Amino acid sequence: MCEDDHGIGRRALFVTGAATALTLGTVSFSHGPAAEAADSQETRTVRGTLPTGSPDFVYLPVDVPEGVREIRVAYTYDKPSVPAGTPGNALDIGIFDERGTELGGEGFRGWSGGARTEFFLRADDATPGYLPGPVGPGTWHIALGPYTVAPQGLTYEVTVTLTYGEPGRTPTPVYPPSRARGRGRAWYRGDCHLHSWYSDGRRTPAEIAALARAAGLDFINTSEHNTHSSHAHWADLAGDDLLIMTGEEVTTRNGHVVALGVDPGTFIDWRYRARDNRWARFAREIRRAGGLVVPAHPHATCVGCGWKFGFAEADAVEVWNGPFTPDDEVTLAEWDNTLVAAVREGHGRWLPAMGNSDAHRDPDAIGSPQTVVLADDLTREAIQEGIRAGRSYVAESKNISLAFTASGGRGEHAGIGERLEVSPDTPVTIRLEVSGAPRCTVRFVTDQGVLLAGDPLPVSGSGVVEWRTTPAYAAYVRAELRHETAAGPLPGALAAFTNPVFLGRR
Known part of the structure; x- marks a missing residue:
C-alpha cells in the first residue's frame, strides 16, 4: 500500500466545461510486472482536507495502467460537531473513466452520492449506481462532491485498489419495452419519481415493481440520482400490466429535475448551477432523448433541493411530493400563480402539475401520491403526451377517482387540461364526480382564488358537486379534495387535485 497526502497546497483550479473545479495530484500505479500477474493487486491511499467554500466538485x-481487470474505491471523511443550524460535512462520490470529465458525461461511469462508502467496476459487473465495462488504461477521475463542509473543514481519505487480470465480458443491456397492453384511451395511474438501490434507495427494482402493482399503478418511471445505471435492470419486471419508463433525477446544487421517460441508456449531466447558464442545454438534451422536463419538489427545504432555474424549460412540475407537507402547500400556491400568469399573458402555454411519491425505503409508500393521466394507450409516448397536455389529476392513492368537466348550454364540453371555447358571458356548469374520499371537502379554485368550499363528502366517499359560473368570472377552474382539519381556517392536507379546465375563447 502506498499513501499520499493531497493537501490544499497541491490543488489546482481548472475549468472542465462544467464549472470551475478542484483537481488534485495524480495517483500513480505500477506499469511493470504487476500487470502481468493475474489477480495481483495494488492499492494507494490519499488524504486531504477541503475548506469551507470548496468548489462543487473535486477531481482525484x-x-x-494496462491490464487492469477491476477498480475499487473506498472513502471516509470526518464528521465533527458543528454549531446548531450549521451544516456538517457531507461528501458525495462518483467516477469518470479515461474519456474524461467534460460536461456532457462521455466518461461517466457512475455516481452513488453519499449512499455508499465504496464501489467497484469491472467489465462484467459493477456496484449499483455504476456502469459495468472495461477498465481501460489512461487517466480516470474520482469525483468528490463536497455537498456541505463544516467550519472546521472536511478531512477525507480515499483508497484505490486495482486488480490485474483478464477482463470479463460486458453484458449487452436489455431495456424495458416502451409499451404495455393498456386499455386504449383511458385513465392510467403512475408514479414517476422513485429510488432503488441504484442510487440512495433501499429497495430492489423487483420490490418496487411489486409495490407499484399493489398500489394500482399502470406505469412508473425510474429516477435515480445522477445515474442511469438502473436502466438495464428493469426489463424482466415490466409486463402487460406495468409500463416501466426510464429516467433520471438530475440532482444539481440548485434543485432537482426528473428527466421523465428518456430513451434507455440516456445520461443527463448535473454538474452546473443556475448561475452557470447551462440548464437550457440539458433541458434540450432531455427532450432530444424523448423525455419530459419535470422540476421536482421545487420548495423542498434540504440543501440544494430548492429549484432555482425557473420554469421556462419545464414540461410539467412536481407540485406534490410524498406525504403532503407545508412545502407542497407552497408549491401548490406558486403553481396556481403560474396559471394566472398564463391567462394574463394569453399565449396559451401553461405548466401542468404532477404528483409523485419520491419513495426511497420503508415506510415510503409507492404511489402516494400518484398522477392519473388520460392517455390514448399505455405507451411511453401516449403517457407523456397526456402529462404534457395536462390531462391529469393527482390522488393520494388508487382509492380516489375523479371526473371533472365544464359544459356550456349548447352541448359544449371540456375536461381536465382542456378549454371550453365559449363567449365570456356564457353560463358554464362545473361538475366534479368523486369516489373514494370519505369526509373530504371539495374546493373549486379559480384565478380569483377559492370560490367554492362545499360540505364534507359522506362517509361513503362518493359524491357529485356542481357549480355555475361564466368565463368572465373565472378564467379557469380546478378542483381540490382536502382532508378534514383541526387547525381553524387552514385547509386540510390534500387528498387529490386536478389540473385546470380553462374557460372562454383565447
Missing part, C-alpha cells in the same frame, strides 16, 4: 486523477 488516477493513472490506470
